[in-house]
Amino acid sequence: MITIQEGGIASTVQDRGRFGHYHIGMPPSGAMDKYAHTVANYLVGNNADAATIEMTYQGITATFDEDAVIAITGADMSPTLNGESIGTWETVAVDAGDELELAFATEGARAYLAVAGGVDVPEVMGSRSTYTLVGIGGHEGRGLEEGDELPIGEADGTPSELVDTQLDDEYVPSYADEDTVRIVIGLTSYRLTDESKERLCEAEWKVSAEADRTGYRLEGPELEFKEREQPFGAGTDPSNVVDLGYPIGSIQVPQKPIVLMQDAVTGGGYSTVGTVISADRGLLAQRQTHKSVYFEAVDVDEAIAAREARDDRLETIRAEIESTN
Amino acid sequence: MSEKTTVNSPMPGVFYRRPDPEDPPFVEEGDTVEEGETIGLVEVMKNFHEIEADTEGTIGEFLVDEEAEIEADQELVTIE
Numbered sequence: 001m002i003t004i005q006e007g008g009i010a011s012t013v014q015d016r017g018r019f020g021h022y023h024i025g026m027p028p029s030g031a032m033d034k035y036a037h038t039v040a041n042y043l044v045g046n047n048a049d050a051a052t053i054e055m056t057y058q059g060i061t062a063t064f065d066e067d068a069v070i071a072i073t074g075a076d077m078s079p080t081l082n083g084e085s086i087g088t089w090e091t092v093a094v095d096a097g098d099e100l101e102l103a104f105a106t107e108g109a110r111a112y113l114a115v116a117g118g119v120d121v122p123e124v125m126g127s128r129s130t131y132t133l134v135g136i137g138g139h140e141g142r143g144l145e146e147g148d149e150l151p152i153g154e155a156d157g158t159p160s161e162l163v164d165t166q167l168d169d170e171y172v173p174s175y176a177d178e179d180t181v182r183i184v185i186g187l188t189s190y191r192l193t194d195e196s197k198e199r200l201c202e203a204e205w206k207v208s209a210e211a212d213r214t215g216y217r218l219e220g221p222e223l224e225f226k227e228r229e230q231p232f233g234a235g236t237d238p239s240n241v242v243d244l245g246y247p248i249g250s251i252q253v254p255q256k257p258i259v260l261m262q263d264a265v266t267g268g269g270y271s272t273v274g275t276v277i278s279a280d281r282g283l284l285a286q287r288q289t290h291k292s293v294y295f296e297a298v299d300v301d302e303a304i305a306a307r308e309a310r311d312d313r314l315e316t317i318r319a320e321i322e323s324t325n
Numbered sequence: 326m327s328e329k330t331t332v333n334s335p336m337p338g339v340f341y342r343r344p345d346p347e348d349p350p351f352v353e354e355g356d357t358v359e360e361g362e363t364i365g366l367v368e369v370m371k372n373f374h375e376i377e378a379d380t381e382g383t384i385g386e387f388l389v390d391e392e393a394e395i396e397a398d399q400e401l402v403t404i405e
Contacts, residue, residue, distance in 0.1 A: 009372050009374060010370060056370065057337075057369060057370075058335065058336065058374075103335075104335035104336055106397065209337075210370070211370060288337045289370075290337050290395075290396060
């Protein structure tokens with residue numbers, strides 16, 4: 001059992017996501033930075049599906065009621081165990097009664113705490129992810145608060161043998177430096193003027209204070225739409241189209257662009273002028289409010305290749321961790 | 326006590342000196358504050374995080390304006 005002393009600003013239980021329900025308006029939820037979530041799980045001997053605790057900007061303070069094996073990845077929130085500094089991107093042993101404390105994020109925005117056996121909250125619609133907007137999944141469908149008790153699942157194998165495993169530096173992302181995310185232009189980019197299409201990929205976009213698990217609202221130059229007589233079913237605003245499903249990562253443009261994230265609105269009538277590729281969404285999720293982001297256009301084949309490269313990298317990491325055991 | 330300290334923002338966001346636009350500021354320059362007293366708010370992701378005085382003393386100078394965009398670790402106010 002993990003008992004929460006302080007919940008931080010927005011800490012939730014997340015796994016890889018809730019799949020297969022998008023058509024009824026249920027977004028996947030799941031970890032915003034899948035790479036950090038997955039590596040944290042591998043470091044404690046879990047598979048990638050196990051649930052972790054995702055913390056945003058401010059970490060949790062928690063006590064462990066039993067011995068455990070943990071790993072913290074993602075944003076650096078200066079974790080300490082009983083007041084002693086512990087490493088990130090490495091496997092750490094925790095004794096019953098120990099107090100884990102994380103502070104504010106100095107680099108990146110989201111940190112992940114994995115525990116061997118996973119955070120064992122009940123599955124809802126096939127996932128342990130929290131979707132706070134409708135209050136399902138995770139721990140009581142909400143962010144973590146003081147007094148919450150999270151059960152730890154049964155670990156496979158002997159995770160204690162993984163203690164002190166450290167992720168190779170070459171696999172640790174430098175969140176402060178990663179300011180470019182790749183996008184595929186579309187689905188309704190035909191609504192933009194040619195100038196605006198170029199501007200989308202040349203402009204400096206700034207993450208606004210309204211950037212959360214649902215969407216990242218960006219500040220930057222105005223985008224303009226081609227003039228037309230709006231068809232039946234589209235609204236009157238030039239940024240409106242006839243309703244469509246919004247892909248996760250899609251950049252919709254009500255006025256200022258919003259990149260839809262894991263708790264996305266699943267459909268509607270805004271032009272989606274591009275989509276942030278899955279391999280780069282974690283980097284966007286780690287951009288702090290007021291930091292700059294640039295878009296680089298790639299085609300669908302490059303997007304798929306990037307996803308395969310990311311998956312290969314994770315598989316290499318998994319194999320390396322296993323071999324050190 | 327003449328030692329001067331600054332209170333820094335733990336996170337990026339938008340800084341507010343008032344609990345509500347209609348209300349007076351939490352504290353004014355020259356006010357005496359207790360340790361742990363709220364001196365402002367930082368809004369990020371539609372959450373409001375209270376900024377507390379980390380020591381008792383007198384509020385010196387606000388280094389950022391109301392509704393300013395602030396970075397993590399930015400200096401907000403001095404306490405003397």
